[in-house]
Amino acid sequence: MVPPIIKDLFKIKKFDISLALFVGIMLTGVFGSILYNVNPLAAVGPPEQPPSDRFPLGTNSWGRDNLALLLSGIESSIYIGLTAALISIAIGVTIGVISGFKSGLTDSSLMLVTDVVLVLPSILIMMLIAAYLKERNPFFVSIIIGLTSWPWVARAVRSQMMSLKTREFMYMSRMAGLRDMRIIVEDLLPNMMSYVFMAFVLLMSGAMIAEAGLSMIGLGVTKGTSLGIILYWAQILEAVRRGLWWWFIPPGVCLVALATSLLLLSTALDEYFSPRLKGG
Amino acid sequence: MSLDVTNLKKVFVVGLFRRKEIQAVDNVSFNVKPGKFVSLVGESGSGKTTTAKMILRLLRPTSGSVIFDGKNVWDLKRINELRWYWKNVHAIFQDPYASYNPLHKIDRILYQALALIANQNTEGDSVVKKALTEVGLRSNDVLGKYPHELSGGQRQRIMVARCFIIKPKLILADEPISMIDASTRASVLQLFSKLKEEYKTSVIFITHDLGLAYYISDEIMIMHNGKIVEKGSPEEVMDNPQDPYTKRLREDVPLMYSKWIGF
Amino acid sequence: MNTLALGLKEVERVTLLKAEGVKAYYSIRQGYVKAVDGLDLVIDKGITLGVAGESGCGKSTLMNALMMNVKLPLHLIEGTIALDGEVISKMDRSMLKKKIWGVQASMVPQSALNALMPTKRIMDFVRDVIKHHLNVTDSEIVSMAKKRFEELNLRVEALDLYPHELSGGMKQRAVIAVSTLLNPKLLIVDEPTSALDVSTQKQVLKMLMELKTTGITESIIFVTHDIAVLRQIADYIVIMYAGKIVESGSTEDILHDPKHPYTYCLINAVVTPEPEVRKRGLTSIPGEPPDLINPPGGCRFHPRCVKAMDECGSVEPVLAKFRGNRLVACHLFK
Numbered sequence: 099m100v101p102p103i104i105k106d107l108f109k110i111k112k113f114d115i116s117l118a119l120f121v122g123i124m125l126t127g128v129f130g131s132i133l134y135n136v137n138p139l140a141a142v143g144p145p146e147q148p149p150s151d152r153f154p155l156g157t158n159s160w161g162r163d164n165l166a167l168l169l170s171g172i173e174s175s176i177y178i179g180l181t182a183a184l185i186s187i188a189i190g191v192t193i194g195v196i197s198g199f200k201s202g203l204t205d206s207s208l209m210l211v212t213d214v215v216l217v218l219p220s221i222l223i224m225m226l227i228a229a230y231l232k233e234r235n236p237f238f239v240s241i242i243i244g245l246t247s248w249p250w251v252a253r254a255v256r257s258q259m260m261s262l263k264t265r266e267f268m269y270m271s272r273m274a275g276l277r278d279m280r281i282i283v284e285d286l287l288p289n290m291m292s293y294v295f296m297a298f299v300l301l302m303s304g305a306m307i308a309e310a311g312l313s314m315i316g317l318g319v320t321k322g323t324s325l326g327i328i329l330y331w332a333q334i335l336e337a338v339r340r341g342l343w344w345w346f347i348p349p350g351v352c353l354v355a356l357a358t359s360l361l362l363l364s365t366a367l368d369e370y371f372s373p374r375l376k377g378g
Numbered sequence: 379m380s381l382d383v384t385n386l387k388k389v390f391v392v393g394l395f396r397r398k399e400i401q402a403v404d405n406v407s408f409n410v411k412p413g414k415f416v417s418l419v420g421e422s423g424s425g426k427t428t429t430a431k432m433i434l435r436l437l438r439p440t441s442g443s444v445i446f447d448g449k450n451v452w453d454l455k456r457i458n459e460l461r462w463y464w465k466n467v468h469a470i471f472q473d474p475y476a477s478y479n480p481l482h483k484i485d486r487i488l489y490q491a492l493a494l495i496a497n498q499n500t501e502g503d504s505v506v507k508k509a510l511t512e513v514g515l516r517s518n519d520v521l522g523k524y525p526h527e528l529s530g531g532q533r534q535r536i537m538v539a540r541c542f543i544i545k546p547k548l549i550l551a552d553e554p555i556s557m558i559d560a561s562t563r564a565s566v567l568q569l570f571s572k573l574k575e576e577y578k579t580s581v582i583f584i585t586h587d588l589g590l591a592y593y594i595s596d597e598i599m600i601m602h603n604g605k606i607v608e609k610g611s612p613e614e615v616m617d618n619p620q621d622p623y624t625k626r627l628r629e630d631v632p633l634m635y636s637k638w639i640g641f
Numbered sequence: 642m643n644t645l646a647l648g649l650k651e652v653e654r655v656t657l658l659k660a661e662g663v664k665a666y667y668s669i670r671q672g673y674v675k676a677v678d679g680l681d682l683v684i685d686k687g688i689t690l691g692v693a694g695e696s697g698c699g700k701s702t703l704m705n706a707l708m709m710n711v712k713l714p715l716h717l718i719e720g721t722i723a724l725d726g727e728v729i730s731k732m733d734r735s736m737l738k739k740k741i742w743g744v745q746a747s748m749v750p751q752s753a754l755n756a757l758m759p760t761k762r763i764m765d766f767v768r769d770v771i772k773h774h775l776n777v778t779d780s781e782i783v784s785m786a787k788k789r790f791e792e793l794n795l796r797v798e799a800l801d802l803y804p805h806e807l808s809g810g811m812k813q814r815a816v817i818a819v820s821t822l823l824n825p826k827l828l829i830v831d832e833p834t835s836a837l838d839v840s841t842q843k844q845v846l847k848m849l850m851e852l853k854t855t856g857i858t859e860s861i862i863f864v865t866h867d868i869a870v871l872r873q874i875a876d877y878i879v880i881m882y883a884g885k886i887v888e889s890g891s892t893e894d895i896l897h898d899p900k901h902p903y904t905y906c907l908i909n910a911v912v913t914p915e916p917e918v919r920k921r922g923l924t925s926i927p928g929e930p931p932d933l934i935n936p937p938g939g940c941r942f943h944p945r946c947v948k949a950m951d952e953c954g955s956v957e958p959v960l961a962k963f964r965g966n967r968l969v970a971c972h973l974f975k
Binding site for chain 2: 695696838839840842843846847850866867868869870872873874896906907910911912913914915916917918919922923924925926929930
């Protein structure tokens with residue numbers, strides 16, 4: 099019942115470890131927020147308390163529970179990472195497929211657009227958009243990141259399309275009179291799925307880091323919280339200098355762990371798929 | 379059926395700044411009659427595969443025309459016109475692995491061909507089974523399998539089975555046996571003869587193998603540097619070549635029944 | 642164990658390579674692929690031996706075993722190999738590198754053309770080969786290379802070029818020239834001309850013959866599936882099937898009077914532009930190539946053999962003398 103490819107992937111140690119790490123942190127965030135029923139944004143105790151029985155990670159400068167903030171932040175960061183990655187993948191794959199398949203003028207114009215977006219300094223664009231939107235919920239932040247991260251995906255997908263286009267099985271499908279769309283969906287996309295999946299994982303990793311980056315310059319979410327926001331406040335309120343480690347070390351570690359586990363996952367996938375792509 | 383290739387040219391332009399022109403196919407003309415085997419013989423780079431792709435309407439010529447049954451193939455634009463063309467003119471490629479999408483079962487290669495013939499889904503299964511029997515394969519042995527689970531010989535036979543389903547008037551076979559074992563080559567060649575006998579199918583063999591061309595063709599055309607340098611029956615080409623390239627080819631081909639002089 | 646002796650008249654026979662009981666397997670997850678499974682071979686000096694068979698018959702593996710180029714997952718399970726009297730199957734890799742490879746025996750493997758480092762010129766490859774074995778100055782190396790290239794009618798300018806700047810044929814000839822710089826007694830070439838057009842192929846074959854006439858090398862083993870080529874250059878031919886030798890003899894005998902059913906089919910599957918081929922027709926062999934992890938019992942060819950008898954399925958035929966220096970492994974010819 100389980101496709102052999104899934105079984106094979108789970109045999110790779112790197113895959114298992116990185117997936118376990120990521121899912122572990124994610125589930126901690128999701129179930130943790132439910133089990134640890136404290137409103138992260140409410141003042142529930144005296145400010146800047148060190149860890150204790152009542153507040154396992156202490157409180158921040160507004161008396162908010164750091165552990166509740168952390169759990170909520172994990173959920174939020176993963177949500178933003180996931181959504182931004184989905185947006186980028188959707189745009190990147192669509193443009194890459196059309197560009198690679200059609201070639202000619204369509205290809206040139208699409209690649210021009212891609213190159214422009216690629217070259218624009220994404221941080222500045224994100225800053226501009228973010229500064230313009232006074233109220234920024236996690237979805238908006240995802241859109242901002244998603245709209246600026248897709249060019250490399252488009253280029254890579256386009257190259258794959260162009261090389262697949264001249265494989266003989268393509269000719270066989272064309273000569274069977276199949277329409278273009280059907281050829282793209284049945285023949286080409288399946289052969290690119292492995293790459294798209296890897297790209298998705300990488301995009302997610304990058305998006306979570308980008309969110310932290312935006313937050314660190316004060317342009318993160320304004321509603322709710324995220325790992326980046328926690329770190330932002332920790333930095334602004336000099337928690338680092340004052341050694342209030344319980345405030346910034348846990349979210350920092352979680353962010354790094356999440357991003358790194360995804361990167362590891364993508365290398366595990368790459369190792370698994372690459373020899374196959376070459377071997378054929 | 380008639381195929382008329384007239385003054386076919388293909389120029390590839392490479393390079394971004396210093397545009398270089400490569401004359402892949404240079405003024406190729408020939409025609410093919412029903413039930414005839416014709417070989418286009420040339421070394422790699424001679425332009426034979428490019429010519430084949432242009433005839434199959436997979437690559438646009440720089441100039442010249444390909445006229446099939448009175449219609450210029452590049453005038454055919456709508457999907458039903460294209461389907462008509464490919465029902466009549468089909469291809470078998472060299473690499474029995476690359477001709478299959480590795481992620482699909484081989485059944486797809488056969489079933490997708492049903493779209494080109496009149497009766498579809500209801501009798502599809504029996505049509506496919508019959509075609510497999512014609513090429514000497516048992517449905518149970520090959521249906522439901524992925525390309526990598528079958529041998530090169532089996533894969534190539536399935537390609538020929540596809541032609542037994544479609545029954546095209548003309549097949550372009552690009553090195554159809556060069557990548558399969560010597561022991562199975564003769565049986566795959568026999569399948570082409572079977573198509574010729576039963577359906578008067580014409581075949582254009584694209585090959586570098588002069589021996590194959592000599593053995594199976596009614597007419598041989600030698601291609602060199604994009605041009606056809608010699609045309610004639612196998613005996614004419616081997617016994618009395620006119621072109622220096624053909625003469626050299628004939629001298630350099632290793633033979634079984636005579637030895638090279640001075641070796 | 643019957644040794645296969647190919648060579649000159651009884652009194653002039655000088656053995657160059659003697660291999661006995663060679664078993665070379667590849668270890669994979671499902672077990673062992675028995676690529677070469679119990680094989681004896683003797684090659685005399687001054688001979689061009691053709692080794693023919695279809696893909697998967699074990700010919701390339703055999704060449705690696707003869708050269709003692711046994712890297713995982715290939716294992717030399719059993720066997721003794723002696724080159725010019727010296728037993729090489731017991732030598733370790735560093736010994737082989739120092740004393741045998743390039744010096745006594747050289748092999749140009751199948752993908753040699755693609756294995757050339759694109760950032761090195763041909764002259765650099767020459768240096769690699771010579772410096773490893775001889776203690777000479779660079780200018781001496783250069784003059785050695787030039788001299789050898791001239792001797793073999795190769796353009797001396799090619800020495801200063803990169804591999805990608807040479808045509809396929811020129812590359813192959815350069816590789817062969819560099820491999821034989823130190824005059825190894827035995828040269829093994831594995832499918833050297835399969836990717837070349839016929840005219841270039843003839844040039845390369847001509848050069849191989851010259852290596853022998855000039856005395857640069859004494860014996861050549863030519864591995865190929867192209868029997869027509871062997872007809873032109875080989876003195877003796879060995880036919881392999883599923884890791885075993887099924888027949889051997891002089892080129893004339895094998896081609897015009899094949900005895901083993903497999904040999905017979907293989908010869909009659911060759912297609913050359915000759916009227917005799919048209920008259921004779923082409924044969925094909927039914928069935929599929931054998932599974933080398935679990936090869937058929939008895940004679941490995943029996944499932945596909947039209948002349949198979951009862952004992953062929955259970956008793957493995959021994960490679961035995963048929964007539965003169967012909968050996969056949971078939972129950973039909975005991």
